[in-house]
Amino acid sequence: MNLSNYRPSKDKISTYLPLGSFLIIISFLDILINTFFNLNITSFLSQKISYFFPLAIGFIGFYLIRIEFSGVKFLDKLNKNINSNNFNALLTLLILFIIIKSILPILNWFFFEANFVGNSKEDCTGNGACWVFVKVWFNRFMYGLYPDVEQWRVNAAFILLFGLVGIAFFVPQKIKKYFLIFLIFVYPFIGIKLLSGGSFGLTYVETAAWGGLSLTFIISAFAILFCFPIGVILALGRRSSLPAIRYISVGFIELWRGVPLITVLFMAAVMFPMFLPDGTFIDKLIRVLIAITLFEAAYMAEVVRGGLQALPKGQYEAAKSLGMGYWRMNALIILPQALKLVIPGIANTLLALVKDTPLIFVVGLMELAGMIGLAKTNPKWLGMAMEGYVFAGLVFWVICYAMSRYSQNLEKKLSTER
Amino acid sequence: MNFKQFISANKKPSILIPQAITVIALISVIIYFATNAQINMGNRGISFGFGFLNQEASFDIAFSLIEFDGSYSYGRAFLVGLLNTVLVSVIGIFFATIIGVIVGVSRLSDNYLIAKAAEWYVEIFRNIPLILQIFFWYFAALRALPSPENAINFYDISYLTIKGWYIPKFIWTNFNIFCYSIIAACISIYFFLKYAKKQREEFGRILPTVTISILILILFPLISFFLLGVSLSFSYPELKQLSATSYTYANGVSIIPELMALALALSMYTATFIAENVRAGVLGVGKGQKEAAASIGLNKGQILKLVVMPQALRIIIPPTTNQYLNLTKNSSLAAAIAYPDMVLVFAKTALMQTGRAIEIISITMLTYLSLSIAISLFMNWYNKKMAIKEK
Amino acid sequence: MSNIIELKNVNKWFDKFQVLKDINLTVNQKEKIVVCGPSGSGKSTLIRCINRLEEHQEGNIVVDGNEISENTKDIEKIRAEVGMVFQQFNLFPHLSILDNCTLAPIWVKKMPKKQAEEIAMSNLKQVQIDDQALKFPGQLSGGQQQRAAIARALCMEPKIMLFDEPTSALDPEMIKEVLDVMVDLAKGGMTMIVVTHEMGFAKEVADNMIFMDEGRIVEKAKTKEFFDNPKSDRTKLFLSQIL
Numbered sequence A: 001m002n003l004s005n006y007r008p009s010k011d012k013i014s015t016y017l018p019l020g021s022f023l024i025i026i027s028f029l030d031i032l033i034n035t036f037f038n039l040n041i042t043s044f045l046s047q048k049i050s051y052f053f054p055l056a057i058g059f060i061g062f063y064l065i066r067i068e069f070s071g072v073k074f075l076d077k078l079n080k081n082i083n084s085n086n087f088n089a090l091l092t093l094l095i096l097f098i099i100i101k102s103i104l105p106i107l108n109w110f111f112f113e114a115n116f117v118g119n120s121k122e123d124c125t126g127n128g129a130c131w132v133f134v135k136v137w138f139n140r141f142m143y144g145l146y147p148d149v150e151q152w153r154v155n156a157a158f159i160l161l162f163g164l165v166g167i168a169f170f171v172p173q174k175i176k177k178y179f180l181i182f183l184i185f186v187y188p189f190i191g192i193k194l195l196s197g198g199s200f201g202l203t204y205v206e207t208a209a210w211g212g213l214s215l216t217f218i219i220s221a222f223a224i225l226f227c228f229p230i231g232v233i234l235a236l237g238r239r240s241s242l243p244a245i246r247y248i249s250v251g252f253i254e255l256w257r258g259v260p261l262i263t264v265l266f267m268a269a270v271m272f273p274m275f276l277p278d279g280t281f282i283d284k285l286i287r288v289l290i291a292i293t294l295f296e297a298a299y300m301a302e303v304v305r306g307g308l309q310a311l312p313k314g315q316y317e318a319a320k321s322l323g324m325g326y327w328r329m330n331a332l333i334i335l336p337q338a339l340k341l342v343i344p345g346i347a348n349t350l351l352a353l354v355k356d357t358p359l360i361f362v363v364g365l366m367e368l369a370g371m372i373g374l375a376k377t378n379p380k381w382l383g384m385a386m387e388g389y390v391f392a393g394l395v396f397w398v399i400c401y402a403m404s405r406y407s408q409n410l411e412k413k414l415s416t417e418r
Numbered sequence B: 001m002n003f004k005q006f007i008s009a010n011k012k013p014s015i016l017i018p019q020a021i022t023v024i025a026l027i028s029v030i031i032y033f034a035t036n037a038q039i040n041m042g043n044r045g046i047s048f049g050f051g052f053l054n055q056e057a058s059f060d061i062a063f064s065l066i067e068f069d070g071s072y073s074y075g076r077a078f079l080v081g082l083l084n085t086v087l088v089s090v091i092g093i094f095f096a097t098i099i100g101v102i103v104g105v106s107r108l109s110d111n112y113l114i115a116k117a118a119e120w121y122v123e124i125f126r127n128i129p130l131i132l133q134i135f136f137w138y139f140a141a142l143r144a145l146p147s148p149e150n151a152i153n154f155y156d157i158s159y160l161t162i163k164g165w166y167i168p169k170f171i172w173t174n175f176n177i178f179c180y181s182i183i184a185a186c187i188s189i190y191f192f193l194k195y196a197k198k199q200r201e202e203f204g205r206i207l208p209t210v211t212i213s214i215l216i217l218i219l220f221p222l223i224s225f226f227l228l229g230v231s232l233s234f235s236y237p238e239l240k241q242l243s244a245t246s247y248t249y250a251n252g253v254s255i256i257p258e259l260m261a262l263a264l265a266l267s268m269y270t271a272t273f274i275a276e277n278v279r280a281g282v283l284g285v286g287k288g289q290k291e292a293a294a295s296i297g298l299n300k301g302q303i304l305k306l307v308v309m310p311q312a313l314r315i316i317i318p319p320t321t322n323q324y325l326n327l328t329k330n331s332s333l334a335a336a337i338a339y340p341d342m343v344l345v346f347a348k349t350a351l352m353q354t355g356r357a358i359e360i361i362s363i364t365m366l367t368y369l370s371l372s373i374a375i376s377l378f379m380n381w382y383n384k385k386m387a388i389k390e391k
Numbered sequence C: 001m002s003n004i005i006e007l008k009n010v011n012k013w014f015d016k017f018q019v020l021k022d023i024n025l026t027v028n029q030k031e032k033i034v035v036c037g038p039s040g041s042g043k044s045t046l047i048r049c050i051n052r053l054e055e056h057q058e059g060n061i062v063v064d065g066n067e068i069s070e071n072t073k074d075i076e077k078i079r080a081e082v083g084m085v086f087q088q089f090n091l092f093p094h095l096s097i098l099d100n101c102t103l104a105p106i107w108v109k110k111m112p113k114k115q116a117e118e119i120a121m122s123n124l125k126q127v128q129i130d131d132q133a134l135k136f137p138g139q140l141s142g143g144q145q146q147r148a149a150i151a152r153a154l155c156m157e158p159k160i161m162l163f164d165e166p167t168s169a170l171d172p173e174m175i176k177e178v179l180d181v182m183v184d185l186a187k188g189g190m191t192m193i194v195v196t197h198e199m200g201f202a203k204e205v206a207d208n209m210i211f212m213d214e215g216r217i218v219e220k221a222k223t224k225e226f227f228d229n230p231k232s233d234r235t236k237l238f239l240s241q242i243l
Helices: A010-037 A047-064 A073-082 A086-112 A131-143 A148-170 A173-196 A212-238 A243-258 A261-275 A284-310 A313-321 A326-341 A343-363 A368-376 A385-417 B003-009 B013-044 B074-107 B112-126 B130-144 B175-203 B209-226 B257-284 B287-295 B300-337 B342-354 B357-386 C043-050 C075-081 C097-107 C113-126 C142-154 C172-187 C199-205 C223-228 C233-242
Strands: B152-154 B158-161 B164-173 B231-235 B238-241 B247-250 B252-255 C003-014 C017-028 C032-036 C058-063 C082-085 C160-164 C191-195 C208-213 C216-222
Touching (some): A047 A086, A086 B112, A131 A148, A131 A212, A131 A368, A131 A385, A173 A212, A212 A243, A212 A284, A243 A284, A243 B357, A261 A284, A261 B013, A261 B300, A261 B342, A284 A326, A284 A343, A343 B130, A343 B300, A368 A385, A385 B112, A385 B130, B074 B112, B074 B257, B074 B300, B112 B257, B130 B300, B164 B175, B164 B257, B175 B209, B257 B300, B287 C075, B287 C082, B342 B357, C032 C043, C097 C113, C113 C142, C142 C172, C172 C199, C208 C233, C216 C223
Parallel strands (some): C082 C160
Antiparallel strands (some): B158 B164, B164 B252, C003 C017, C003 C058, C208 C216
């Protein structure tokens, strides 16, 4: 008996295809019925055989439909993508079975047995997630301990910021410069005044009360804004031909890059006050902000340095031969090109910055993760850790995924332009 | 260039002045800080010094690889913290590499489902901040484990509970002989590989180096067991009742949930970056390389070993080493869930007790800094050695 | 003279697109064949099927008495008899030129290193880059790299040499040095199948010319006959465009 006569091939398609599909359908039915209705349709077999039954049957089914060049478009696409050989067929089955078996409990927890309505923990009667917790605490998660009546100020500060940035994109080149200068040098003061108050009829809100996602945004925005110019200056310093400046830059960059962010935060919160004259007090939030900014600036400096190095020497030479001085050469010729080269790296650093901000809760600043920590230990809401952190995880994931997607698109757009 | 040339090259005012200004500014800032610090510390009655390291620590540490209790010194506490940091970092690096390689290779699979699943793994675990992943594992996932009386039982020798993972305690006799046997095995493998290379170059004989190396690695320790008096016995964890409702497992070793959560989160997060590096490395070796290698008669294993891997590893190793460093730095997040790593033990607890912020934080930062610099130097050496030479 | 390569009724598809249609070809020992045709005509695919870098779905391919199919054990042994030179050179950048050449003899033929190096140096001398032996591919010009690639293929002492547009990626001033090496090789008696647009080379060296279009062998003739008296209209059109 020549076994190769039984191999699946184009001429046998009319028998092998229905037979194979039938076997595959049975294997999936077994798994589905098992998961959703908790029944075992092969219970008449011994336990071990019954366990591997869907896998074996599905495997045989996939083997039968593995017909090369069948001419049926759908079948060929299927075979090429998930059924190209025995190993792949096995992996496909395993992955699909795992997905089916785990999707149900997850969906259950998220939706079907979850509670969305109510005001207190008693309203969470089901086995699933208690989204009531998130609903009740939502305001706190967003604004921290900022007084409810004053929250319009936080909103105002952000609307102003996004408005300015948005407009800056669309105005003609000449006015753009003024917008950027306004953004970097004037807006921070406006923002801080809005948020902390104390004059213009606004009540004073101490920085310890700032919190939640809005604090995350405040820190990220501030750090992004300032770590960029500082990073550029450090990168230029590192490539400087003046030895003193070069060594100081290298030392500064390597110092910040070599230590974990947590130690930097501790340093800002605990150690730094020791360096100030007795009696002077710099707000903790400002200290932390400066620390994070300098920390990220060191990483930004390395990214920018990569761009500066990648630029052909000819650009420097051409600029110098035109009689440009150091600063003019860098501002007009070198930096615009170098920065464009490393936009992906810059985007990555900013993304890392957003992911680093939750750390500030270790020094007592209650951004989103800190607020959730606070909420879950509230005696009326014990045991809500899963809901809280899943919520935070989702919020951050959406933000970071969007940012990473945007930077990938930007990279693609720029690489095709060249 | 020598000192004289250095001076003459830097004599021009336009070069000298900016440097002088920067240096003077920096020195003034440092003096300003130092003076203030001295005044402040004087006001608090603390003097600058490292003598406190010999003082009694008077606090306990929940998990330690070496003996420690309140009577030991702060210096020893620092050591305990350091060992704990190293422990979680090594575990994290090990699993991150394995997961990262698997996911990275899967992303390149021609099986659509596998490739997509790997892609989603990377997108999900890369975009959630590490601290939140640690919190999720610690406060959510591991809290769902059963209490000791209902532990998840692995063949009656190991128990997974909410209080920790209890595994048998290893009780060695002549552990040092066992270690020597391993060292001897490594040395033998080194010489064997040299011998195999010589055989190949002089006579063309190709020996099965991988198989024999593995055999040596297994054989030597076995000899130490059977002939040299090394023995290993186990102390199994047993259920012990502490009070009416509280149980624990005694006689074993417990892996605390803090360590598990930290290791899990670190591994899964760092694996995403390693996966991307692996993918870049494999993609970076052009298709033509594999074809050329095939066309001169090399088989699949030889193509992988002699042509693809050397080139892929050159692309993979530098950024991956960077990730290992990041993992070690990220292990400092242990402070958030009270795993006694170097930061928690030293920079938090010890600092709170002694108030010596400057000394303690400097030591901590210096330790991490030395690690970073060591890795940087290694990277520079590796890059120089492996650089593909060009015009 | 016995035939060393034989293709019978060979058909190949890339998904649904048929790239080789009913190919019948016999190559004798020491014969030199040049394959030409418009791009996309399947010339490269044809020779890549001979050392099974591409797989054919229908038909027979026999190389030096061994049939090439999916059942072939030790395809590596067959590949050791067939040398290939690529358009993109494909030298191994992490190895020196000498190591590039000795890699396969050491690992496949299990030759002692000294012997492999002797053979390598003599081949490198033949292609006139023996002084570059210890340099790395990145340090050589395109023409030098391609000659090194030819030497690398020769080190396995193949019976057949396949060339896939060997000069198409070279700057014009370097094409001649590579073609000279190939002419020497031909004069030395090597069986060669060359896919190229260099018709001057073809006229000098080829015994037979093959013109391919849309996956078919449209015309096969002795060189003189091919250029002086092409039979098919498509051949005439092609020749008029490139000559």
